[in-house]
Amino acid sequence: MSRIGVFVCHCGENISRTVDVERVAAEVGKLPGVAFSTDYKYMCSDPGQGLIKKAIREQRISHVVVAACSPRMHEKTFRKAVEAAGLNPFLCEMANIREHCSWVHEDREEATVKAIEIVGMMVERVKKNRVLPTITVPVTKRSLVIGGGIAGIQAALDIADAGHEVVLVEREPSIGGHMAQLSETFPTLDCSQCIMTPKMVDVANHPRIKLYTYSEVEHVEGFIGNFQVTVRKKARSVNEDKCTGCGVCMEKCPIRKIPNKFDCNLGTRPAIYVPFPQAVPNTPVIDRENCTKFKTGKCGLCQKVCGPGAIDYEQEDRLIVEPVGAIVVATGFDLYSITEKPKGSAIKGYGEFGHGKIPDVIDGLTFERLASASGPTGGKILRPSDGREPKQIVFIQCVGSRAREKGISYCSKICCMYTAKHTMLYHHKVHDGQAYVFFMDARTPGKNYDEFWRRSIEEEEAVYIRGMVSRLYQKGNKIVVMGSDIAVGVQVEIEADMVVLATAVQPRIGADSLAQKLGISYDKYNFYSEAHAKLRPVECATAGIYLAGVCQGPKDIPDAVSQASAAAAKVMTLFAKDQLEREPIVARVREASCVGCFACKKVCAYGAVEEKEIRDRQGNLIKVVAYVNPGVCAGCGTCQATCPSKSVELDGYTDEQMVAMIEAL
């Protein structure tokens, strides 16, 4: 006979405001099997937990029901308390009378009746709970980092420096990400390349970092501590072991007019190329779409001139399986493409700004390439249309960001600061030029940020106009900017030589499909969701997967680096243990009735179902049944829902328990 203890929590006033907790405790105390019931203001507090432990010892309680908040909040807390008092933790269940009751009802009488029923259901359920032993699984102490921008690089270096192997996967031919494209960085104006490239080299030279560039994550299986990641290493057409990076192939390639994506299509590159001279690895890649050899079968010049014989036109994509224990996602961002309305998107685009039509209307990243010493103009600010130096330049902030009517309501966070920086860079390079900035308001929280912004106005002579621009149009070789100055209340018209748009930061295109491969959640903009906005900002709700950088939300470099180091610390915490304790909520097959249709095996997302032969004592095969590997099972219950003969059940969530709950109603 079970001696169930029921502990009803007031949750301060969160529950007791709408639910008569004393009545709940009294009523459930009358249920068969309930030996003890009480209520307390904060059951999760030390005295609250003490109450449970004392009852277990003194009242010989065999099963515990805590009627309080969601099990997501405190199930672990109470199971630990129960364990400390000598009971198996899985003989403790929570009845959620906060989220499911007090928070969603107003009528005290009705809420109290409902609370009694919720607790009654859990009382019936807990009677059927079995003692479950904790399962331990080994931890593979290697980590995958997806994305080789500054966040991915920082996370990879931190984890590798802590002594663990790291697999870094980058989609582009070189690591570096957006930071490698920047000119100088706020608020100190140090050169981005100068602080970035040494870190890139550290990655390449690190004995514990395995770098896959020009590669993508194809497939992810497994769970925390034991992921199997399949990486697609795209055909580079250049043998990385043989290539010395001499660059002769790139010099000789006859195809030279391909717009260079790294330079925001301002410069050109050959068909065999490295994205930029400081690329890591410094191994070229053949752009098969534009290469004559791949288009017509003729040419082959690069192969002829390559001394070490590294060019390999036959190379194919390779699939490599890497076992890892943790995954850091650092896939970064794309800029809001305002030229056209993205397909199937709620985002409307900015046709009125003429981006894509007027050549001298550019976005902020393109301006970075113009201002960069390694850029297509060697660091001179020149107009893409005619190569002249712009004497009047207009910057427009919040293009896309904070524009609900255009589809994005969030602030991209970095634009106020980089626009202030742009005005300074412009002033340093064009001494007789004048910069204007249209802005809604300047958001400059951060160490030395506001000082930096004020400097752009007070010392670098940028003119800030509070208001938005309604239209841009070409007039001769000028661009007419029509806007309003709401501080003065007048219409403003500026004839500019160049216009720079601070376009919104968005997650990478395809971020949602990667999330589906990883099994992590994302918001309506495709930013990846953290497990808790405040207390678990770098962890995903999916155990063993961590977030770093802009893929989780707009961030500047210091924030991205901090988050990357935080994610690395989480990985190291995980790797500090040899064995991982996990909940024994796993599926179990009833072999007597299993007929081996393996519907469970087909639907198992974790590959946990195996085939098991049942033999008699003479060794004759009787039948083949399903077997769930408890080390691999994630306890999702899909097999239980699929099995036509109900021969597989999830411990802790058996049909018997569920039906007992329904029948208690």
Next chain:
Amino acid sequence: MTQAIDTSIYSAVTSAIQAEAQRILSEGQVSAVVGYAPARRKGSAQPVVITEASDAGKLIFSASCVNNLAVYLTKAKKEIPKNGKIGIVVKGCDLKALVGLMGETQLKREELHIIGVPCAGVLASTFQPDKALTTETIAPKCRECDAQLPQGCDFVPPQQPVTQALEKKYAAEIARLEALTPAERWAFWKEQFSKCIKCYACRQVCPFCYCEQCLCDRNKPQMVETSPRPAGNTAWHIVRAMHLAGRCAGCAECERVCPMDIPLNLLNRKMAKELKELYDYEAGFEIKEKGPLSSYDEKDDQSFIK
């Protein structure tokens, strides 16, 4: 207007089946052949398992060979020898069940010797087994048959069935029901299910209902009410239809054996139609490890998620 259906090839088909059964049994290729043999009443047929070559002459094929013999390879396999390959006589519709069972690891292709039958159709009912096959007496499933000549068998007699286009009764009935309001449809099915006497003949005859213990027979906890009352009847028929979705290939045996004339195959065909429209999937044509309902693809139709 009633028209006769040409079944003249069936006598030649019978001879060919007998010769093949004689050959594979005497050569020891198989340990048994599952086929049809004449039953007591004139013109009737019944399933038979023969293990001797000398019994091959018992085998026949006629318009009253209605049974889907696939069921004798799964749950009704008491008389089937445990060792050796098994020969089995199948119509095109029955073959689809074999293919499905192979995909569910219940059968292995290499353990079967499949004798396919060129089939012009069978009777809807065997109450009068010597009735001639006509456009009136033919089984509804045969009216929309797409497998008169079974594919991928070990042996198929060379005769070609003469086929004619007939009105598709299931398709017409599904269209009629789809045009009803949900309330009208519910009333229709409620009435149909109210007839059910829970004899479970539909379950026993179905080659896909091969569970050793049906969940309907479980009592701890009881999933489906056992007595023939509305709630339990509806639960059973929904369970049956859902468990067959993406698997049933339309042998229509459930409907044939139902003593209360519940149009069971109509539910199965509606499910098949949904599968075809949503995933371009038809059961029974190739051995598939994963059907559309047990796999996930990013391109899957998600319009039903609202």
